[in-house]
């Protein structure tokens with residue numbers, strides 16, 4: 001069944017009839033990033049207005065692969081479990097050369113995590129769930145569809161925005177303007193900011209087909225299948241994924257010299273799909289032809305204007321680092337902006353968003369462009385090396401590691417950032433929380449869920465955690481006057497050790513580790529994570 | 535035995551550097567670069583038994 005694109009309601013905004021009071025935050029764009037941003041801020045008590053020029057969710061499935069770290073962030077935002085329930089869970093990727101499998105990888109070979117390595121879920125569902133979650137904060141999230149931002153200016157201590165609606169134009173003021181307006185960001189263009197990187201010449205056909213019969217063989221295990229030079233699409237590459245509702249995503253490389261308009265027609269697409277699925281009946285759900293680009297801004301923070309998501313960085317989709325990278329932006333910025341607006345941190349803390357996420361997006365760009373280069377050789381010599389890697393890989397395992405059909409999105413490591421206090425531990429400062437199953441005698445829970453959203457001390461040691469204002473505490477395998485849990489199957493002890501205390505930032509990254517429960521050192525590390533050293 | 539991978543997380547960086555080394559060369563120049571590389575790598579390995587073994591392994595994969 002095709003997704004039902006129900007339009008979101010439009011109501012004339014108050015600014016059309018009288019000036020609105022200055023808003024702490026205005027978010028431009030209600031894609032996955034803008035919506036997640038509004039929810040994160042609302043959960044921290046910070047109000048925002050979200051403006052979108054459109055009134056439906058993403059047309060076409062677009063982002064389908066959501067990584068474990070993203071799901072953990074979505075868990076905190078209140079939509080993770082819903083996404084997991086609807087999504088197609090997978091963790092194994094297989095690379096084929098021609099008809100033969102050359103290499104398979106398992107992205108999460110160990111048990112004891114709430115979320116899997118990946119789920120596949122169409123971007124329209126993700127946006128729908130986020131919009132419905134946002135509606136649970138009527139006092140803190142003001143979602144305005146058919147409100148197009150046409151201009152903005154930065155006045156030093158606030159920004160103003162010009163907005164067009166079906167009922168006319170109005171203006172609002174905001175302490176912070178969050179540009180979540182996507183890859184073609186008009187905000188970025190108005191500000192004339194360089195957006196440099198690599199454009200790939202190849203065209204890719206992206207097709208969603210609905211069919212009853214699984215192309216993943218008889219046991220129908222959803223996986224990621226990637227072909228170099230598949231028998232059904234000679235000389236190119238192909239990628240296959242399963243989505244919910246019996247919809248399969250097929251990506252086909254088309255080469256540089258094709259007419260994208262002509263390729264995105266049923267007459268051209270149906271024979272290509274038949275070459276893959278044979279006589280199996282199918283319905284074409286969505287198709288589009290893309291050229292991909294890897295590019296980013298030099299800086300994401302420009303005084304009162306902050307770029308988040310695709311407006312700040314774009315990648316080719318091999319590795320699923322676009323939406324997943326953007327959600328890590330949200331996770332990083334939410335607590336910092338709320339802390340600054342609520343007077344719990346000074347404005348320079350926002351510079352750490354710039355440092356940490358410029359670093360994260362550079363990593364995403366390196367990985368995405370290398371994968372795209374590997375699968376689309378630009379010269380005969382690149383093609384030669386690529387083909388010889390594939391050949392060697394059938395006999396020599398080392399060569400498998402050189403096959404690059406996409407290095408799939410991983411949580412970004414922030415160890416080099418000034419917010420972290422250097423230290424050594426099994427989970428060193430800068431690492432995103434590693435989940436582990438816990439129970440409290442009756443109920444099963446997860447370290448992830450127990451530690452959401454605040455500065456939190458955790459330990460699986462016998463040390464009693466000190467009581468410090470503003471810092472939550474979680475004890476594992478101890479009993480104390482703060483929440484304590486037992487580790488299930490020893491996972492928490494194995495992952496964190498039994499001789500350390502960890503301090504988590506509100507976005508669940510370890511920012512310091514301690515051998516003793518000395519309050520002064522913990523307070524210093526917390527203050528450092530709030531920007532004291534910037 | 536051909537070693538299991540020794541480059542670890544640097545494998546992609548190496549491959550990328552190798553492609554960069556070939557960027558802009560003609561086929562003949564690339565061919566010559568590869569020849570020089572083999573000679574340089576052989577000198578780094580510096581062990582005839584090992585080299586003969588590697589030559590055989592590479593030669594064996596020359597099926598179509």
Ligand SMILES: Cc1cc2nc3c(=O)[nH]c(=O)nc-3n(C[C@H](O)[C@H](O)[C@H](O)COP(=O)(O)OP(=O)(O)OC[C@H]3O[C@@H](n4cnc5c(N)ncnc54)[C@H](O)[C@@H]3O)c2cc1C
Nearest residue numbers: 029031032033052053063064065149182309310322323324
């Ligand atoms: C084919 C394809 C496959 C992909 N696969 C994956 C994947 O598997 N995993 C993954 O993580 N990512 C994937 N991506 C990337 C992912 O889709 C993007 O990273 C993601 O949509 C970025 O979200 P965003 O909210 O930043 O931008 P967008 O989703 O583009 O949202 C921007 C919003 O801003 C609004 N807007 C724009 N201008 C204005 C204005 N002037 N005024 C008001 N509103 C405005 C737009 O209407 C839109 O709603 C894929 C992308 C494509 C194209």
